[in-house]
Amino acid sequence: MAEVHIIGQVVGGSEFPNQSLFCKWGIHAGGAWKLIAGTKEGQTQVDIPENEDFAYWSHPIDVHYATKGLQGWPRIHLQVWHQDSFGRNELYGYGFIHVPTSPGCHTLECVTWKPNGTFQEELMQRFVGGCPQLKNPDLVYSGADRYKLHTTAMGKVHLKLNLVFRNFDKYGVEC
Amino acid sequence: MTGIIPNPSVFLVMASGQIESAVFPDFEELYCKFSFVHGQDWVVTSGLEEGISQITRKSRDERQLFVWNFPLEITYKSTNPYGWPQIVVSCYGPDMFGNDVVRGYGAVHVPMVPGHHTLDVPMFVPLSTSKLQKFTSWLLGRRPEFVDPKVVAQGEGRDVTRVRSQGHVKISFNVVTRDMKKLGYDVIPSDVTSIPAGTATSVVN
Numbered sequence: 001m002a003e004v005h006i007i008g009q010v011v012g013g014s015e016f017p018n019q020s021l022f023c024k025w026g027i028h029a030g031g032a033w034k035l036i037a038g039t040k041e042g043q044t045q046v047d048i049p050e051n052e053d054f055a056y057w058s059h060p061i062d063v064h065y066a067t068k069g070l071q072g073w074p075r076i077h078l079q080v081w082h083q084d085s086f087g088r089n090e091l092y093g094y095g096f097i098h099v100p101t102s103p104g105c106h107t108l109e110c111v112t113w114k115p116n117g118t119f120q121e122e123l124m125q126r127f128v129g130g131c132p133q134l135k136n137p138d139l140v141y142s143g144a145d146r147y148k149l150h151t152t153a154m155g156k157v158h159l160k161l162n163l164v165f166r167n168f169d170k171y172g173v174e175c
Numbered sequence: 176m177t178g179i180i181p182n183p184s185v186f187l188v189m190a191s192g193q194i195e196s197a198v199f200p201d202f203e204e205l206y207c208k209f210s211f212v213h214g215q216d217w218v219v220t221s222g223l224e225e226g227i228s229q230i231t232r233k234s235r236d237e238r239q240l241f242v243w244n245f246p247l248e249i250t251y252k253s254t255n256p257y258g259w260p261q262i263v264v265s266c267y268g269p270d271m272f273g274n275d276v277v278r279g280y281g282a283v284h285v286p287m288v289p290g291h292h293t294l295d296v297p298m299f300v301p302l303s304t305s306k307l308q309k310f311t312s313w314l315l316g317r318r319p320e321f322v323d324p325k326v327v328a329q330g331e332g333r334d335v336t337r338v339r340s341q342g343h344v345k346i347s348f349n350v351v352t353r354d355m356k357k358l359g360y361d362v363i364p365s366d367v368t369s370i371p372a373g374t375a376t377s378v379v380n
Contacts (some may be wrong), residue, residue, distance in 0.1 A: 009284070012297065036257075042334075043333065045333045045337065046337040048339050049340045050340065050341040051200050052340070056338075058283075060328060101364050102364045103361045103363060104362060104363050137267060164355075164360050164361065172367070
């Protein structure tokens, strides 16, 4: 079986309307992919930056996959949350990004979005906070039911990934 | 140097470089500690895993730079890239009462691609969990610290920490690997135009 190592960091988030952010991340791969070692999901620290408009999470990723096929190439899905001074968490954005298909070092930026509410809900949000969330977060990385949604742009999540492939050329795969 | 090994079972990674400098807008004097953290399959064959730098003062110009120029050199052997080494850096400096206070923790993976790399490591400190703790820690001069700085190289248990990021450290690395390709690992895109020897023979058979 060919093997893929994904080693790197969820570096941080920028261009969100507020600081004090954290991120929940996970890696989703197709049925032919087997996780050999490492954790495929996690939650970062909450960063309250002192001098910059950039929340640093420096959250390490180190996973090892083996695969029998290329279908279902791994993708990273992200949720950015804002934590206020009372410790309440509010959703700030969803996003996903494909793991690159060439070995080496990659600096990635994942754009994020959040679902809109109805007029009533948005009015309520102004006063009490909170945000509509997806009932089924799988929607983030599948394109199937996206057309039903109305969304708003949010900030970016920055990732740095090193990819190491093994035995891809043995099976004639060029990447 | 040992000769060419026809069927290697381990690969080697040599990283040399330096902790060059840091930017911390709020502080005057700093020193740093580093340690390399790695997974189970990794063994250090030469070099120092831990170290501590001199105390440096901020440059008296518009750069406001802390320069350490602190050398790093380490060689690892491993059978598996899982648990690839990371360097954990922590910076300390005196506060207004002369207590040694941590000014930042940071971690980054040693680059995998051979060649020269300059890394920017964001630095952060943990925050007190409550207002009362914040006050007592200020009063006693004991700020929150990680018991073991190596936790910043781990992904587990990070979700309960609140941190404040307040600076950057610049590290440069020169990386050389050995026998990774022989063990089947690709760390740079392979040349699409040439057919590797293994595939050619399998076509003949």
